[in-house]
Amino acid sequence: MSMDSTAGTGLNIGDAEKASGVSAKMIRHYESIGLIGKAARTDAGYRVYADKDIHVLRFVRQARNLGFSIKQIGELLALWNDHRRPSSKVKQLALAHIEELNTRIVDMQTMKSTLEKLAQHCHGDDRPDCPILQGLEITAPDQCLQLPAKRMPVVRRT
Amino acid sequence: MSMDSTAGTGLNIGDAEKASGVSAKMIRHYESIGLIGKAARTDAGYRVYADKDIHVLRFVRQARNLGFSIKQIGELLALWNDHRRPSSKVKQLALAHIEELNTRIVDMQTMKSTLEKLAQHCHGDDRPDCPILQGLEITAPDQCLQLPAKRMPVVRRT
DNA sequence: GCTTGACCTTGCCATCATGGGAAGGTTTAA
DNA sequence: TTAAACCTTCCCATGATGGCAAGGTCAAGC
Numbered sequence: 538m539s540m541d542s543t544a545g546t547g548l549n550i551g552d553a554e555k556a557s558g559v560s561a562k563m564i565r566h567y568e569s570i571g572l573i574g575k576a577a578r579t580d581a582g583y584r585v586y587a588d589k590d591i592h593v594l595r596f597v598r599q600a601r602n603l604g605f606s607i608k609q610i611g612e613l614l615a616l617w618n619d620h621r622r623p624s625s626k627v628k629q630l631a632l633a634h635i636e637e638l639n640t641r642i643v644d645m646q647t648m649k650s651t652l653e654k655l656a657q658h659c660h661g662d663d664r665p666d667c668p669i670l671q672g673l674e675i676t677a678p679d680q681c682l683q684l685p686a687k688r689m690p691v692v693r694r695t
Numbered sequence: 696m697s698m699d700s701t702a703g704t705g706l707n708i709g710d711a712e713k714a715s716g717v718s719a720k721m722i723r724h725y726e727s728i729g730l731i732g733k734a735a736r737t738d739a740g741y742r743v744y745a746d747k748d749i750h751v752l753r754f755v756r757q758a759r760n761l762g763f764s765i766k767q768i769g770e771l772l773a774l775w776n777d778h779r780r781p782s783s784k785v786k787q788l789a790l791a792h793i794e795e796l797n798t799r800i801v802d803m804q805t806m807k808s809t810l811e812k813l814a815q816h817c818h819g820d821d822r823p824d825c826p827i828l829q830g831l832e833i834t835a836p837d838q839c840l841q842l843p844a845k846r847m848p849v850v851r852r853t
Numbered sequence: 854g855c856t857t858g859a860c861c862t863t864g865c866c867a868t869c870a871t872g873g874g875a876a877g878g879t880t881t882a883a
Numbered sequence: 884t885t886a887a888a889c890c891t892t893c894c895c896a897t898g899a900t901g902g903c904a905a906g907g908t909c910a911a912g913c
Contacts, residue, residue: 551889561890562872581879583890592832599831604806607870617828627827628819631810638807642800648762649796652789661786669785670775673757674750709860719861720901739908741861765898 546588547577553586557594564594572611573597605634704746705735711744715752722752730769731755762796 550561559567564584567573573593576584586594596617600610612630616622651672658668708719717725722742725731731751734742744752754775758768770788774780809830816826 549890560871563870565892566871579879579890581890582892583879595833596831599833601870602806603810603831604803613828613831616825617832621823622825623821624817624823624825624827625819625821627825628814628817631814631817631827635807635810635814638803638810642803642807645762645796645800645803648760649793649800652761652793652796656786656789656793659782659786659789661783663781663783665778665780665782667774667780667782667785669782669789670771673754673761673771674775675753675757707861718900721899723863724900737861737908739861741908759899 547579547585548587548591550576550584550586553584553591553594556586556591558598559594567597567607570607572607572614603634604638609634705737705743706745706749708734708742708744711742711749711752714744714749716756717752725755725765728765730765730772761792763792767792 548556550564553559553564554561557564564573564576568575568584573590576586576590579585593614596614597610600613605613609630613627616627616630652669655669655672660666706714708722711717711722712719715722722731722734726733726742731748734744734748737743751772754772755768758771763771767788771785774785774788810827813827813830818824
């Protein structure tokens with residue numbers, strides 16, 4: 538009987554994890570960095586989550602799945618909570634993120650096609666000569682390949 | 696006269712950085728984790744690089760620019776040094792990396808197009824209603840967006 | 854010779870999002 | 884009563900990179 542009397546459908550962090558798709562570890566982390574509010578606690582100190590909290594966690598997960606950084610998600614949450622925000626603010630954030638994604642996509646496509654070109658010319662048999670290694674073995678000073686992208690949040694596919 | 700008598704065109708780490716495109720910081724790091732051999736030293740303890748070493752550093756940088764991880768580069772270097780390797784080994788590494796790149800590209804393209812669809816329907820004006828935020832506000836339990844990619848090395852564009 | 858500035862050295866901390874694990878408390882069901 | 888399955892906090896690791904600080908070295912100018 539340690540359940541707090543105010544909790545209706547109070548969920549443990551483990552249940553919140555299942556209901557939101559955000560790991561318990563990350564829920565605690567998001568709370569610790571202030572991305573989400575401090576969870577209510579039972580007398581024993583267990584975190585308790587209501588439907589409202591699960592809703593927030595789902596929002597966060599969706600945004601992570603779209604590749605937004607924690608910082609950007611903080612901004613999105615602020616806009617979400619401000620029912621008088623102009624939609625232009627949200628759109629601006631989204632468009633900027635689309636641009637970031639695009640830059641990364643293009644960079645990786647360049648890497649991929651460079652590598653594919655090298656691989657095409659490689660016999661891939663028992664002989665030692667290999668155009669792929671030769672391609673890595675540049676001799677020109679500034680003749681390098683593409684400049685890869687700025688760091689961006691990536692969620693593990695585990 | 697602290698120059699080691701064996702050094703012909705001995706370069707400082709700063710010169711090696713300029714000549715290879717790998718930052719001094721990273722050159723030291725690569726040495727510390729054993730990716731590259733220990734550099735020769737002057738009497739005063741300064742690292743000294745010969746043309747051969749610069750060649751290796753360029754190789755590493757090229758591979759990084761193609762998105763290979765440090766671990767993969769270690770394998771590439773081993774193959775590069777083994778003049779009797781079968782080119783199939785190299786090709787196998789390259790093809791696996793192409794696959795990784797492709798997975799990431801597809802994941803990010805999915806994020807991008809999802810976000811574009813949401814953004815298209817957003818007025819982007821002073822009114823508060825916003826389909827983007829609504830899109831993040833999922834209600835379905837497992838109705839989430841894409842599973843993003845496994846972590847992969849990314850070089851900063853600074 | 855001495856100073857100054859541009860190098861170099863090591864070492865530690867920060868990033869970003871996430872997981873792992875340890876040491877210990879709680880709850881619940883058998 | 885005990886064991887399993889939770890929960891708590893705290894610290895450490897990842898990967899590739901940068902930054903900074905405290906200190907040594909070297910070369911050029913006076």
